[in-house]
Amino acid sequence: MTTTLQTRERGLHRAWIVAGVAFVAILGAAGFRATPGVLITPLQEEFGWSRGTISLAVSVNLMLYGLTAPFAAALMDRFGMRRIVSCALLLVAAGSGLTILMNAPWQLVLCWGVLVGLGTGSMALVFAATLTDRWFVRHRGLVTGILTAGGATGQLIFLPVLATLAAAQGWRIAAATVTAAALVVVPLVWFLLRDHPAEVGTTALGADREAPPPVPRPRTGGAAAHALAVLWRAARTRPFWLLVGGFAICGMSTNGLVGTHFIPAAHDHGMSEPIAAGLLAVIGIFDVVGTIASGWLSDRIDPRTLLGVYYALRGLSLMVLPILFSATAEPSMLVFIIFYGLDWVATVPPTVALCRQVYGQDAPVVFGWVFASHQIGAAVAAVGAGLTRDLSGAYDLAWYAAGALCLLAALMSVAVGTAKDAAGRRVPA
Structure with a gap:
């Protein structure tokens, strides 16, 4: 037995x-979730539906992508990652x-909004948090970063x-390609992904083989009840609201503001949309x-220190952005794009680490709720920035407000401490 263990360690x-299987699944989930954006113009041309009608499906997709997360984490806890991801x-x-x-439009909302939203939400960042919590003691942060980068990749x-397929072969071929890609990954997940190291006779990477495995917290009811119970426990602690507030601001300042409004804001200053879209793509590259x-x-x-630095630097960069816009991609704008790309979702690994430090076994579900706040924040900023542009004729106020909120998020992150209940007692991990 000793020889076998030694061989396995070498x-x-x-x-x-x-982790490799999870990376493939998360990589696919990110691509699947973003696909409706490619189909907006072809659907409008074929069916004559308004952009608002088609965007409703995208909005439902985005909201479910975030709100599914805590319940998906609870389902993985109850039924296993392999079953839920499959x-x-x-x-x-x-x-x-x-x-x-x-x-009909309602069918688009049902298919791309509800079904694809629920599916991709179940493979979002909570999947990465659950997997690293179970399979890694050493390199947890690194693996979390790699899996998170899979989303951008x-x-x-x-x-x-998919954009090329939709333009050359039609949007139906692009949709069929997504179906085929998802089905190809199913056997990979089913045969190679395992829920716990003990299932294959090993321990988590870096774990003490002599230490007893953690004892699960006793639970009653289903996965939804468990997700809500974790929310109830966490919501009575100060760190939860600091993490939720910070990550909501993260969503506002990335997907909601820059991801949604950077291109039209650049266009307002005379920059062509292809060039602005290219700059946004560069953000994605450096994000990895x-x-x-x-x-x-x-x-x-x-x-805590990492999050404080990330949010502070992001806030300062957003406050500088309004003076960098011009009709061409000047070197100063390229510096912003590279810097902002490096910081785009760099907040995820330390946020996951903080959830693990503060909430122990509940960490994946707690992070699911924190991630939901990210998507809600993004939705609020997307609408708020659009209204700001309509009312004032410019986006400047939106950039300055987002920058100030990021500085607030930096202070909130540094203030995260040990979770305590209403009576001042430490919440057990």
Whole structure:
């Protein structure tokens, strides 16, 4: 037995294989979720639906992507990652495939909004948090960063391919491609992903083999009840609201503001849309580098410090952005794009680490609720910035407000401490 364990330690630990499968699933989920944006123009041209009607499906998709997260974490806790991720991929395949047969807007909302939203939401960042919590003790931050970067990589890979297919072969071919890609990943997940190291006779990477496994918290009721129970416990603690507030501001200042309004804001200053879109794509490229580096740093530096620095630098950069816009991509704007890309979702690994430090076994579900606040914040900023542009004729106030909120998020992150209940007692991990 000792010889077997020693051999396993010298070879590739099974945790890396599991993480590789998760990376493929998360990469695909990000590409699948973002696909409706590619289909807006083709659907409008074929069916004559308004952009508002088509955007409703995108909005439902975005909201479910965030709100599904805590319940998906609870379902993984109850039924296992392998079953939930496999079912999520089948939901994506069904949602995308059925759009080929649709002829009414409500069918688009049902397929791309509900089915694809639920499916991709079940493979969002809570999946990464759950997996790293179970399979890694060493390199947790690094692996979290790599899996988070998979989201950005998925969009960079899928969107150009699907856009090309939609333009050359029609949107139905693009939708069928998403269905086929989701179905191809199902057997990979089913046969290679495992819920716990004990299932294959090993322990988490870096875990003490002599230490007893953690004792699960006793639970009653279903997965939804568990997700709500965790929310109830966490909501009575101060760190939860600091994390929720900070991550909501994160969503506001990234997906909601820059991701949604950077292109039209640049166009307001005379920049062509292709050039602005190219700059936004560069943000995605540097996002991969920044997120992986952030994961590596999260294993070595207090995550509170990292979050404080990330949010403060982001806030200052947003306050400078209004004076950088021009009709061409000047070097100063390129510096902003690179800097902002490195910081885009670098906040995820230290936020996951803080949830783990403060809430122990409840961390994946707690992070699910924190992630939901990110999407809600993004939705609020997307609408708020649009109204600001309509009322004032410019986006300047939106950039300054987002910058100030990021500075507030920096203070909130540094203030995160140990979770205590209403009576001042530490919440057990």
